[in-house]
Amino acid sequence: MAALSAWFWNERFWLPHNVTWADLAESEPGVEYPRASHLLSVFPLALGIFAVRMLFERFIAKPLAFALRIQATGPRRVQPNPILEKVFTSITKYPDGQRLEGLSKQLDWEVRKIQRWFRQRRNQDKPSTLMKFCESMWRFTFYLYIFLYGLQFLWQTPWLWDTRHCWYGYPFQSLTPGLYCYYVTQLAFYWSLMFSQFIDIKRKDFLMMFIHHFAAIGLITFSYANNMMRVGTLIMCLHDTPDFLLEAAKLANYAKFQRACDGCFVVFSALFVSTRLFIYPFWILKSTLFESWEIIGPYPSWWFFNGLLVVLQILHIIWSYFILRIAYKALVLGKVSKDDRSDIESSSEEEDSSNGQRPLNPALVSGKRENGTNGHLAPGSWAPEQ
Numbered sequence: 284m285a286a287l288s289a290w291f292w293n294e295r296f297w298l299p300h301n302v303t304w305a306d307l308a309e310s311e312p313g314v315e316y317p318r319a320s321h322l323l324s325v326f327p328l329a330l331g332i333f334a335v336r337m338l339f340e341r342f343i344a345k346p347l348a349f350a351l352r353i354q355a356t357g358p359r360r361v362q363p364n365p366i367l368e369k370v371f372t373s374i375t376k377y378p379d380g381q382r383l384e385g386l387s388k389q390l391d392w393e394v395r396k397i398q399r400w401f402r403q404r405r406n407q408d409k410p411s412t413l414m415k416f417c418e419s420m421w422r423f424t425f426y427l428y429i430f431l432y433g434l435q436f437l438w439q440t441p442w443l444w445d446t447r448h449c450w451y452g453y454p455f456q457s458l459t460p461g462l463y464c465y466y467v468t469q470l471a472f473y474w475s476l477m478f479s480q481f482i483d484i485k486r487k488d489f490l491m492m493f494i495h496h497f498a499a500i501g502l503i504t505f506s507y508a509n510n511m512m513r514v515g516t517l518i519m520c521l522h523d524t525p526d527f528l529l530e531a532a533k534l535a536n537y538a539k540f541q542r543a544c545d546g547c548f549v550v551f552s553a554l555f556v557s558t559r560l561f562i563y564p565f566w567i568l569k570s571t572l573f574e575s576w577e578i579i580g581p582y583p584s585w586w587f588f589n590g591l592l593v594v595l596q597i598l599h600i601i602w603s604y605f606i607l608r609i610a611y612k613a614l615v616l617g618k619v620s621k622d623d624r625s626d627i628e629s630s631s632e633e634e635d636s637s638n639g640q641r642p643l644n645p646a647l648v649s650g651k652r653e654n655g656t657n658g659h660l661a662p663g664s665w666a667p668e669q
Contacts, residue, residue: 292319296583297509302454307510314457319508325467329474336421336475344420348413351538355413361403366390371404416537418483423530425472426523432468433520436461442513446570449513450578456510466512469519470503495598502591509584514575518567518592525554552606559599568592 294303307316366389370378378386378401383394390397442448477496480489506515532547571589579585 298454298584299579299582307454310457316455317458317463317507317510317512321463322467322470322504322507325471325474328467328471329478332471332475333478336479339421339424340417344417345413347420348416348537351416353413353416353537355411359403360407361400364390364400367397367400367404371401376401376405412537416534419530419533419537423527423534426527426530429469429472430520430523430527433465433516433523436465437516437520440513440516442517446514446517446566447574447578449511449517449570450575453575453579454510456513458510458512462512462516465516465519466503466507470500470507473499473503491598491601498591498594498598502588502595505584505588505591509588511588514567514571517570518563521558521563521567524558525551528554555606556603559596560603563599564596568596 292304298304298307307318310316367386370382370386375382378397383397386392386397387394437443440448473496477493477500480493480496502518503515506512528547528551532544532551535541535544535547568589571592575585
């Protein structure tokens with residue numbers, strides 16, 4: 284274990300040339316530098332955040348949802364049928380044409396009736412609007428709080444106004460209580476998301492979100508261990524900027540406040556694209572790739588750190604593509620499709636063709652939303668199902 288630890292914490296990887304761990308340990312009185320052991324407090328804090336979330340959803344979010352007349356009922360339950368249930372649970376949720384014909388003869392049902400049963404059975408396992416509202420309410424509250432806290436903290440720092448201060452004197456940059464609290468709270472929240480992702484509402488982008496959380500945890504942990512915390516605070520605050528607006532759009536949609544939903548999503552889209560595709564690469568990556576090269580020079584962990592930041596930028600491009608595609612269809616083509624990641628299937632599936640293949644999105648074919656409106660940007664068709 285000692286040999287493994289020595290190999291993992293190799294100074295030539297983690298620190299710039301001519302700097303050792305001993306140099307960081309021998310700080311002046313009253314001055315402390317980050318240590319990896321500080322992060323052990325993250326795990327009990329993550330469990331505490333998860334516990335607070337459970338209490339928040341039960342005693343604050345749920346009563347608010349009831350006040351807004353959001354019901355706990357989910358999709359309509361199907362007529363019990365042991366034969367179809369066995370096929371659904373053991374064989375396939377999307378039977379092909381041959382299997383549909385066989386079931387039709389076995390049950391003496393029309394093929395369309397069997398298709399309707401499978402559609403309703405798939406929807407039956409989906410979460411209720413109440414559950415989605417409570418989850419979004421928690422995320423909205425935390426994102427708004429951490430964004431305001433981070434902005435208030437950074438407003439007093441010199442590196443917010445000149446990113447070169449992220450690298451002056453590196454790695455001998457002292458750890459302040461405010462910096463430590465901001466970092467540890469962010470890291471604990473992402474760990475709580477990693478825990479809860481397996482019990483939260485399942486989305487089609489589960490794997491992408493898992494990679495996102497993993498990359499975020501890796502970035503925060505890594506930047507803490509080698510004291511790249513100043514630029515880390517900029518990255519975290521920048522990413523927190525539009526997140527609470529997305530959750531606000533979801534909340535408005537669940538409460539059927541469509542205009543508020545539209546407005547929040549439009550502002551969210553503008554902030555997301557501007558922060559992820561412009562400010563992040565031309566402000567953050569410019570500093571980590573070029574300014575740091577000039578001031579401290581590259582070394583192994585420098586390359587690793589920037590590699591993680593580039594992976595994050597790739598994810599930004601993918602998500603921005605989804606958002607811009609919705610906006611393009613709304614503003615240019617005059618139609619909005621349903622969220623590609625949505626979990627609830629349209630009742631139009633009752634018109635499935637007899638070949639049993641999964642149909643094209645009916646909202647995309649007809650150019651209409653499920654609520655019958657069309658021709659304008661409607662975040663309710665994308666953002667709230669995120």
